[in-house]
Amino acid sequence: MNHEYSEVERDRLAKLNKLRTAGIDPYPARTRFGTLRVTAAEAARRLVAWQAALPEQTPDERAAALHAGEPTICALMGRIVAKRIMGKAGFVSVEDDSGRLQVYARIGPDSIDAASFELFKDLDLGDFIEAKGNLFITKTGEPTLRATDWSLLSKSISPLPIAKEEKQPDGSVKRYSAFSDPESRYRQRYADLAVNPEVREIFRTRARIIRTLREFFDSRGFLEVETPILQPIYGGAAARPFITHHNQLDQDLYLRISFELYLKRLLVGGFERVYEIGRDFRNEGVSFKHNPEFTQLEFYAAYMDVFSVMDLAEEMMQYVAREVLAASDGKTRFRGHEIDLVRPWQRITLRDAILEFTGIDYTQYPDRESLAAAILAHKLMPADVVQGKTRGKLIDGLLGDHVEKNLVQPTFIYDYPRDISPLAKSKVGDPSTVERFEGFVGGMELCNAFSELNDPLDQEQRFLEEMRGEDEEAQPPDEDYLRAMRYGMPPNGGFGMGIDRLTMLFTNNDSIREVLLFPHLRKEE
């Protein structure tokens, strides 16, 4: 409550008080012309159709017809984003959710009277109005609504950073000194969305991605479920959690770091295919691909394994790409690469991938010490990073440092070390390896999946092994999960994918912050 009004804001407050004194409510509860409403896009489409259906005419007749316009009365409502007043006539560009349309008003019998025009001239960029009238085409060819009546719907006090736009001959729009400072845009996302239409488009795409994923799983017999976000024991991933507290119970709770252990309990319960789309919370650093809370998709399917999940993941990606990109070729552009999401994706073992990009065949180094020595000999990691890492973490490090960035076209990497995958089933005949894959696109890890471990005795061993380690991200053993498993869990395949990264991929954004409506920022001073 300590906002200091700027000079512009004080001017607008004075204007607002003048309106109130004149008996005009600057924030009316409802519109007057609601039943007549057309969107800007509908109006433009209607005018094009009307124009095309005009009969054969002389040029003079045609000009007169365009000027008179379509006779139907309709109303436009939205925010004023540009204003061009000249004497006793003027235009304001009105933007709604569908686009922009200009409203024309002048003093005259075909439009509004002098008193109304005085108020019209007083409008500010950012004000919401409604205007009623008929649609016509100006002599410069612009679809326009000729106002015969209009009202203020909401007065803008603080000036929005609305940029001027110039239509280019090729149809594109050139924006001058747009609101572009990333911090200001994220902190005041409302202003960003208000003045940068392409930002709104990112979030429409995001919504379409999520809707399409639901369609995909719903139509394949998956049940959408919701599991606890507040958990007494966290697990299902290697990450540090956020801790919170329940006052009445005097109990510490954790914000979930994954859905995995709860979803697999549901397989014990008899649901064969479940999925959840929701928020995970991980107490770790922020970066261009990490936010403390992020949206995750996980699914688990009884009687599937790592390879049938791989098939399903391919099908899913292809489905979403075609729906979302509205391009039947399923291609997207990301960081300057054209990426083809159509199946089949490349499949390569982790061993072969690391061999290809580092020259190291880790199967030749069966223990931590020999692998660490080889990595140092090849100068693949600094010594202080190598120190203290398990063999599995070293292998994972090689993947992250030397392989991931090269995996631009969709690639599945499979066969992972057991000690970094405590919830995955071991490979038959190769106890150091588990049935797991990760999907990479655009040089970025996108998803993670495995044949889920359903052997309660093996799972108990894995929890114990983890506890013995010194990894501060190790998950605590979950006794209740083991109890569930002992009742019997069907063999199943599970899958997790970051929706934020998927959205980055489909909207060609380098930063996760661009695809989160309100990304985490340090507190404002």
Added chain:
RNA sequence: GGGCCGUUAGCUCAGCCUGGUAGAGCAGAGGACUUUUAAUCCUUGUGCCGCAGGUUCGAAUCCUGCACGGCUCACCA
């Protein structure tokens, strides 16, 4: 956490190197203009120059520290 860069008007930015007390365009205000579209033309206001300290007769400018941000490295299955 490390490195680099940045923070000047509501927005986008110049000025800093080479210290002399702050500028442009847009937005705003006043005026002209009854089909404009980055409308145009005339007039005009606008600043804790991120914060704190230091050097200096004098600091937006040089130095130090801090805050915040961007990029990057590390960390992040």
